[in-house]
Amino acid sequence: MKTNPIEIVDRGRGLQLSTSRITVQDLVPYFQEGCSPDEIIRWIPTLTHEEIAVVERYYLDHKKELDSEDRRIRERNAQRKNPPWVEKILEESRSERLARMTRQRDGNPNGSPGEGNSRGC
Amino acid sequence: MKGILADVNVQGYVDYLVAILRAEPWRLFWDDLKISYLHFSDVGLDAKSPDTLVWESCQQRELVLITANRNQDDPESLEATIRARNTANSLPVLTIGDIQYLRHSRDYATRVIEKLLDTLDGIEALRGTGRLYLP
Numbered sequence: 001m002k003t004n005p006i007e008i009v010d011r012g013r014g015l016q017l018s019t020s021r022i023t024v025q026d027l028v029p030y031f032q033e034g035c036s037p038d039e040i041i042r043w044i045p046t047l048t049h050e051e052i053a054v055v056e057r058y059y060l061d062h063k064k065e066l067d068s069e070d071r072r073i074r075e076r077n078a079q080r081k082n083p084p085w086v087e088k089i090l091e092e093s094r095s096e097r098l099a100r101m102t103r104q105r106d107g108n109p110n111g112s113p114g115e116g117n118s119r120g121c
Numbered sequence: 122m123k124g125i126l127a128d129v130n131v132q133g134y135v136d137y138l139v140a141i142l143r144a145e146p147w148r149l150f151w152d153d154l155k156i157s158y159l160h161f162s163d164v165g166l167d168a169k170s171p172d173t174l175v176w177e178s179c180q181q182r183e184l185v186l187i188t189a190n191r192n193q194d195d196p197e198s199l200e201a202t203i204r205a206r207n208t209a210n211s212l213p214v215l216t217i218g219d220i221q222y223l224r225h226s227r228d229y230a231t232r233v234i235e236k237l238l239d240t241l242d243g244i245e246a247l248r249g250t251g252r253l254y255l256p
Binding site: 011012013014017018019020021022023025026028029033042043044045046073077078080081082086089090091092093094096097100101104 | 172220
């Protein structure tokens, strides 16, 4: 039976495996930290030992460029944040969730009488 | 929104986060969401599915994709797919900011979980936002 060779290809989203959507840059941090193939598979269980070996060979052959690109990716990701209006929605949803859970724990899912903005008597 | 889908590059990490969410003290919050947690194989995608297919599958099945972003913003990238196909009704893609740090810091994992819950709880107000970032 003929099997497809495992290669490094460019499908317009950065260099990746021909057999998987995992990119070379997905694995660069693991190689930098000296992770074993089994450790990598623990976190990315769809990968095979053969696929990891192909990417690792490519990494070792192009280490300088890939480490440099990794630094750019980390800098880019560190700067990417949600816009303030999104963060406001997230804060509101957290407040609502905590209030809902407090009511459920207290056994009153509809809220206590007079709950809301009123300070009561 | 019916569930969350782990991209293959973060599958082990999302397994880890969901395992924490399914245990105390988070279980109550996770159960309250009433959503499914799915892998690619659960929805008929394979490990080499292109970004366009993954994104479209998520929209059709009402799933929120969780991924990392270590790719280039090239023409076939997820970023380009979102730019080209995102509508006001589209579910956002959630990106874990520092996937490697998740392996080393339980405190960071807790912050990711809190932000994930915030996002999933508020998801209807977040349609059309494209890509959102977990811390």
